[in-house]
Amino acid sequence: MSRKLGGNILVTGTNRGLGLELVRQLIQVTSNKDHIYACCREPEGSGAEALRELANENPKRITVIKLGINKLHGSAPLSATGGCGMMEVYQVNVVGPFLLAKHLLPHLKRAAEQMSLKHGGQGGHMSCRRSAIINISSLLGSIEKCPENFHIAPMYAYRTSKAALNMMTRCQAEDFREHHILATAIHPGWVQTDMGGKEAPLTSQDSVQGMLSVMSSLSDKDSGNHLDWQGNSIPW
Template structure:
């Protein structure tokens, strides 16, 4: 099985759900010299207890960093903190996983839900990518190898079929999550345009759908356990090349239509 060999990895929304499982699986199969920066809104709060327990098991492999995707100053501070710990080889892998879901239709969605969902799911990742870009560029240059890969320098945006223009209409009546779908469609466009900008730096950028997963966000009716989803996503991430740059795949490696 392919292994994610990126040395320096940052994961947002790492205190629960998919983010926590990504940190768990990476730390259990830790590649030598690999270090994970696990970010969350409230590192000392009750919702981060599982992450803190994980750090106790792997103290040399994980550092918890405060990062609230909804707070630009928090994003800036996190980048300064991580930058001071990275060294000269930069950040190899940024996983934009933090996100929120809001239900609603054209008739029921509130302005507040639209603003909050868009701030967290689109503006937050935009600011995170911008603040961490210098460290990704540093890693790309330090690698000394041509081409693109997740081990060199990459941005992986954890998206959803809810953001797919072709897939969402057929499932909308079962999942009336207009704010979430609209924000994920924006997130997908952010991915495509970031990929366009990052070509010259050879920083890989793509969107990844984890499947419908049994998490706080996915709900109890979901069909997939987080362990299986994350194992699949890590296999996909480990095998990425420039061929998938700007693409949209699911956790099995299948292409998702935009």
Template sequence: MAGLGARSVLVTGANRGIGLELVRQLLGKPDPPQWVFACSREPDGERGQELRNLASRHPNVVMIKLDATSPASVKDAAGCVEDHLKGSGLNLLINNAGIYKEAFLPLLRRAAQASLQEGLSCRKAAIVNISSLLGSIKLVSLTYGKPAISYRCSKAALNMLTECQAMSYKEDGILCTMIHPGWVKTDMGGQEADVTVDESVRGILSVLSTLSNEHSGAFFDWKGKKLPW
């Protein structure tokens, strides 16, 4: 498997579950990012202890307080990231929790403009939204054993957002895609889930390393299967 190759990665919801494991596995790669920005609402809280332990062992981890529902918090987080990048751009934004306004878009554009690579990829500039199979309108008849209507609607909206981002930012050289991580054994997924956090994240990072032009705006699961949405 080719390496992800991103110099800088930002992960939201990074204090537990999929977000925390994304940070852990990024750091464990042979070519880890120069910067991993690990964002969460309460980095100093009890749930942030594992992330703080990681950060204490890895100087390339920057813990950032970010509440995606607060425009002021998003703006402050973007400023913190920009200060650390010192003029370079942000290569990869993984929206694992919440949705951003356009605060990080200038940093993604900067990375794309500075890249010498042709086409789209996660090592150049990319937005990856963590979605769900339950957000697929096409597959409702197959997945409605678990109604979860409000969750479905929010993920369906996220899928539409991703498609719009893909169309809007293509000329900027920014790849945009959405990933279904599987039914994962997390606090949210529960212990009856059939995919471990480790398996899910290994799959996600493997998929991200293969993405290019034709994948922007598409919906994939953690095994790389293309899904209808």
């Protein structure tokens, strides 16, 4: 992969699963000048050992940040989903990413402007190298695909939260286009993580490699869209 990703990159949920693998691979595909901010709920906890090890090996390139929101019970079926469960999942999957992007907006704007100055103030195209928000979504948030896959994952809270995250991505894309900040939702595939389970067909390494390749090629036409880890468009 060519060096199309770089700058200051913030990743959430980095103590395990896809977040941890993203940090691992980002260290490899970005340069020594680039910096990864790795967010995690309990950086000192036993579940963050691998992340601490990675950060210790790359002290000048990784900063671990304590960041968390609420409990998550997204996979519960109808019978086990109440109002609190719905709200908790919405908090984690929608409100969290919303607040994060809102608070980081000044930095995202500055990054986009700096790239514009480098190109003589010409504006230029959007890209992850310039300034971007990538929301990790899910095929299960696709309303059109629901009849095909509801029976294998009858998760009300998770599905509705990811559909809302997709709408939020679309809003961000419209809102921030004038600032040249790209916003795209990416489905990582069904992946062997604690969430995806052992029977999932994809390893986190392959999923992240695919997602980083997709991210490195994103441009204006992709902002506001929902793509999978191979770059295929997912219907709303």
